[in-house]
Amino acid sequence: MAINLDVAPMLAKAVPSVPEPDSVEGGLVYEPKWDGFRGIVAFDGEHVEIGSRGAKPLTRYFPELVEAFARLLPEPCVLDGEIVISAGAIGGQRLDWEQLSQRIHPAASRVELLARETPAMFVAFDLLEVGGRSLIEQPFSERRAALERLVGGIGHPIHLTRITSDVDLARRWFEEFEGAGLDGVVAKPLAAPYAPGKRVMLKAKHHRTADVVVVGYRVHTSGRGVGSLLLGLHDDSGELRNVGGASAFSDARRLELIDELEPYVIRDPNGEAIRGETDRSRFSSSRDVSFVRLRPELVAEVRYDQLEGARFRHTAQFARWRPDREPRSCTFDQLDRPLAYDLGDVLA
Structure with a gap:
């Protein structure tokens, strides 16, 4: 069958x-x-x-x-x-x-x-x-x-x-x-x-919020505007770690973000935007994983549901800019981690 x-x-x-x-x-x-x-x-x-x-x-x-x-x-x-x-x-x-x-x-x-x-x-x-x-x-x-x-x-x-x-x-x-x-x-x-x-x-x-550093953005698949923001948090050593992305912007908001992020774009001596690549996975083997690098100076508040290891399990949602927060204050300590519960008890 x-x-x-x-x-x-x-x-x-x-x-x-x-x-x-x-x-x-x-x-x-x-x-x-x-x-x-x-x-x-x-x-x-x-x-x-x-x-x-x-x-x-x-x-x-x-x-x-x-x-x-x-x-x-x-x-x-x-x-x-x-x-x-x-x-x-x-x-x-x-x-x-x-x-x-x-x-x-x-x-x-x-x-x-x-x-x-x-x-x-x-x-x-x-x-x-x-x-x-x-x-x-x-x-x-x-x-x-x-x-x-x-x-x-x-x-x-x-x-x-x-x-x-x-x-x-x-x-x-x-x-x-x-x-x-x-x-x-x-x-x-x-x-x-x-x-x-x-x-x-x-x-x-479950829905929670976190303040994160915006470290880059991907261009939308249409070629116009921001498709997603790349997010980072500082670990215990002070290193800025990639924790996922935020997306789901309207057409108008995607174009607005290009202008808002322009002052933070890192450029080479010729004025070209410097790009990076996120790690490829089995789900992104044929997808463009390049992104425009930004100076790690912008803090955003995002909504997320849960963590998987040291990353957001699902794509986060942008809530608002947080100009009152210092990027160095955006650490993993702020994240809410649930108390451990045995899966065997759920299945029982």
């Missing part, structure tokens, strides 16, 4: 906080928000295919999961869930995005090696089809019950996500589970059918 990659996963709309259960007709239930690769898994009783949110086939990158699905799933089905990798010793495990991202590699030998060294897990949170019968039109309450019957007792590496109707518990998850690498809570309408590509679910994610 070849999975129909045109079946887009159901999506979630961002909300500022975990919503009340009666804020949606029919009520809400809550799940942890996993931070991995979204995966639609199709099993025909013999063969397995894994599709992604962006219609990119993931099957070849996770051979250990393909084997596990074929061996453990009791009957043909189509599952919706998240592919994740954990790191750390038992009692202190957390999700590891860096290890997960390394799996998108062109060399099959590399993928096979990583599948043995850092095997992935699949956390199931919805069921689109079982035994040849479509469940898409069924309310989530019925799909969840069928999902529990199908995979509830399968065991590692296929896990059933937690669920609760208790909003106070969901808000506790929101605070505690971040320590295991999760990034919020998803609220699902109990009465809603599965809606491919539509934002029916609600997601509450």
Whole structure:
């Protein structure tokens, strides 16, 4: 069976906080928000295919999961869930995005090696089809019950996500589970059918602010204006470290930023702007990673959700300039790091 990659996963709309259960007709239930690769898994009783949110086939990158699905799933089905990798010793495990991202590699030998060294897990949170019968039109309450019957007792590496109707518990998850690498809570309408590509679910994610040094900018792909700002923070030794970028500017704002940043552009003796390059990754191998260097004198306040190592996990959002802050005061000490929480307790 070849999975129909045109079946887009159901999506979630961002909300500022975990919503009340009666804020949606029919009520809400809550799940942890996993931070991995979204995966639609199709099993025909013999063969397995894994599709992604962006219609990119993931099957070849996770051979250990393909084997596990074929061996453990009791009957043909189509599952919706998240592919994740954990790191750390038992009692202190957390999700590891860096290890997960390394799996998108062109060399099959590399993928096979990583599948043995850092095997992935699949956390199931919805069921689109079982035994040849479509469940898409069924309310989530019925799909969840069928999902529990199908995979509830399968065991590692296929896990059933937690669920609760208790909003106070969901808000506790929101605070505690971040320590295991999760990034919020998803609220699902109990009465809603599965809606491919539509934002029916609600997601509450962590948002924080930090003051950062702007060290450069990339030109927008259109060739006009600033596409993104490159951000830095000073480490304990005083070295300015790249921590990610900020983007999502309007057309007008992109052009304004060119003028605002012009006095800080570093130029060679001929007056040409000096450019640099950020490190390439498996996701940017064919992308232009060059940027215009700026004197590290501008401080900006940005909004971010969480850290991955010493970098912002996702692209930050520009909030405002901070002319009252000295660049040297922008250090890692200001960042809010969640208390550690064991991933095993989340999966339990």
